[in-house]
Every structure is written in structure tokens, then in C-alpha cells.
Amino acid sequence: MIDFRRFELENGLRVIIHEDTSTPMAALNILYNVGARDESPDKTGFAHLFEHLMFGGSEHVPNFDDPIQMAGGENNAFTNHDITNYYEILPAQNIETAFWLESDRMRGLKFDEKTLDVQKKVVVEEFKETCLNVPYGDVWHHLADMAYKVHPYRWPTIGKVPQHIEEARLEDMRAFYNKYYSPNNAVLAITGNIGTERALELAQKWFGDIPSGISVDRQLPQEPPQNKLEQRINHANVPMDAIYLAFHTGSRLHEDFYVTDLLSDILCNGPSSRLFKSLLKDRKLFVEIDCYITGNIDPGLLIIEGKPSKNVSLQEAETAIWQELDKLKSTLIPELELQKWKNKIESTLIFSELNVLNKAINLAFFELLGDPDLINQEVQHYQKISVEDIHRVANSVLTKENCCELHYKAQAHAQGELPEEV
Secondary structure, eight states: OOOOEEEEOTTSOEEEEEEOTTOSEEEEEEEESOOGGGSBTTBOSHHHHHHHHTTSOBSSOSOSHHHHHHTTOEEEEEEOSSOEEEEEEEEGGGTHHHHHHHHHHHHHBOOOHHHHHHHHHHHHHHHIIIIISSTTTTHHHHHHHHHOSSSGGGSOTTOSOHHHHHTOOHHHHHHHHHHHSSGGGEEEEEEESSOHHHHHHHHHHHHTTSOOOOOOOOOOOOOOOOOSOEEEEEEESOSSOEEEEEEEOOOTTSTTHHHHHHHHHHHHSSTTSHHIIIIIIISOOEEEEEEEEOOOSSSOEEEEEEEEOTTOOHHHHHHHHHHHHHHHHHSOOOHHHHHHHHHHHHHHHHHHTTSHHHHHHHHHHHHHHTOTTHHHHHHHHHHTOOHHHHHHHHHHHSOGGGEEEEEEEEOTTOOOOOOOOO
């Protein structure tokens, strides 16, 4: 059980505090309710670009990393479709350094044309290194383009094309900052060896007088149900063929979210999972195979991906996957098998919650979802899943008409192309 206190400052900043005296460390996590889904189709990659700009210096801090390192800590950030998240972990006695730094760049981030140009080059280079110049690097450009037609999940977090980043203007970035980087659009979580009253005092001291921003009116288009198989073959300069099957799933708050997550583990999470054991270990049709869910706030995807063994065709590999899916859908799985996966998830969650930073990140995210106490309820959500639930969701999700099928066909000297802009 993770005990916490929740507060809200007058400017709208939500504050979650968890005291843990078993560690000498403390973590500060600040989540901004903005991600790639908040971008325009012709200006993608901005949320990720802005994450980089946030480390470029603020009104009183020209270099963000130096004070953290001087205080014996470390910091980092990540952006996805739904959120942008920044965190620091330090010896507890030095945690005020993190309050100072995060509040300063919330109230007075400084960036100019020179800073923007530097960060644009960094992000464009990252785009090239991770998407264009590595095998299978453009997979999410293809899958997102196939699976989503109207929802902004139809482009990856890094953006559709490098040109969108290259053409970003200073006024675009300032408008982005003013719209999304305000207290009322953020969640601050503090965990570790710091008293609740002290943590609240520091939150009020450093963030309390920052003016509230405008309320973000998010009206995203709802993705219509898919009703036919989507297929694409990508001839690319990759070392071997690969297959990706993407199935639409519910949102993060959908009643079947935990069932779908558990289903993905049953299919392929380690040597005893169904796809791994049957297709890789026993039949040796694959050299790699995996299954996972995206876990997006809005309706996401369950992905099965694999690389067939030498002399196994993509068609043979795909047929074998569907045979295993049909087996799962045709009969109820044994209770013992289901309980094994429940126990594994429970163990994973418990070990994860021993980490002071994980608790800060999760508390902030669950607050964004509407209930930070979800951090204490997840094990129960998994444990109450029945074999009938797995059977029902498997038959609902794992269907041809709900599937996007992407094949990478290895072809020497060919280059994969990003999907055309829409």
C-alpha cells in the first residue's frame, strides 16, 4: 500500500506527496498534460522538440544539468503521444534544488533563435538515427499511418517527417510553451525521504506564485472502428524479413484495459508464453517474437511482431501466428495458466513500486487519469480477471477486420519510404 497526500495550489497545480523513510533519496516528477496528440498534422514532433528546449536554460539557470550534478542527482525526461514528463532524483536533503530548477523553467524558460536552431538540429539528427538510418526504424510511421485515419496517434511522437522540425518557428515554440507549460496543466509528484509538510511547503514556495495559464480545451477526433484488414508491404534494406500485426484496443481507462494487457503477456512475454514456446522454441519458425500493448490514454494498439527464421516465408510465419491466435480464441485457457500470469504481473508491480522514481512517475500519471489511488488498485484489477474475460477480449480484439498487417521484405539496397502525409 502506497500512502500519499493530494493537494491543489491556487494556480491549479496538482501536488501528490508520498513519504518513504526507507530510502535516503527523493524524487521530483513533473508531468505536463501535453504530447504528440496535441500537435497539428502539418506541425508534428513539436512536443518532443519542446522537451529538448526545456533543457536549454531558463531565466536564472543557463545550464540545467550542472546544479543537479552538483547536488548529487540525475535528471531526464520523456515525451509520448499523451504526456511530457520531467524528473529528478537526488539525495533527499538536496531535493529543493529540483523544486528550484523545475519552477524556474515553468515560469521563465529562455530560448531564442540560436537555441532553437541547435535543438532542431539535435532532434532532426535523432530522427535520422532512430527512424531513417536503422533497420525497421520507420515501423511506427507505417503502423500509425495504417491504424489511425483521423486521430492524432496517426503520427509517431518524433514527428511525421524531419521537415516539420526544420521548419519550426520561434513563435510556434513560444505559443506552445504559453499554452501547455503552466501550473494548471501539470502534476507535481514528490516521493522519498521528505516529510509531507516539508514537501508541500517547498511546492508552495517555488510554484505557488506562478500564474495559472489558460484552460486547454482538448477536442480530439474519435477514431472510427476499423472494419477490414489493412495490409502493407515495405521493401526495405533490412537484414531479414519481419512481420507486424497491430490490433485496435480500448483506452487506458477502458474496463478491458487490464484484460488486454494480461492477454498480451499470455501471448508473448518470456519463454513460457504461447507464441514464444510454440513458434520460436518448438517449431523454430521465428528467431524473434514479441507482443505488447501501447497503453495510450485514448484507444491504443496491441502489437505482435516477429522475425521469421531463415527459409520461412512471411506468409508461412503469418499463418502460424493466426493459428495460435485461433487456438487461444477457440477454448478457455486453463485456470493454472491464467494464475501464473497474474502472479507474474503482481510480482513485477511490487518490485517496480520499490523504486522511488517509479512511484513518482506513476502517481503523477494516475492523477492525470483522475485517481492517483490507481497505483494501489492495479494488482486487484489483474487478479479479478477470469478465463472468460480473456476469451471474450481475445475474440473481440484478435480479428482480421481489426488488424493492420505490415510486412518488411528484405531487399538489398532498397530504402524504406515514410508514408505520405495526410
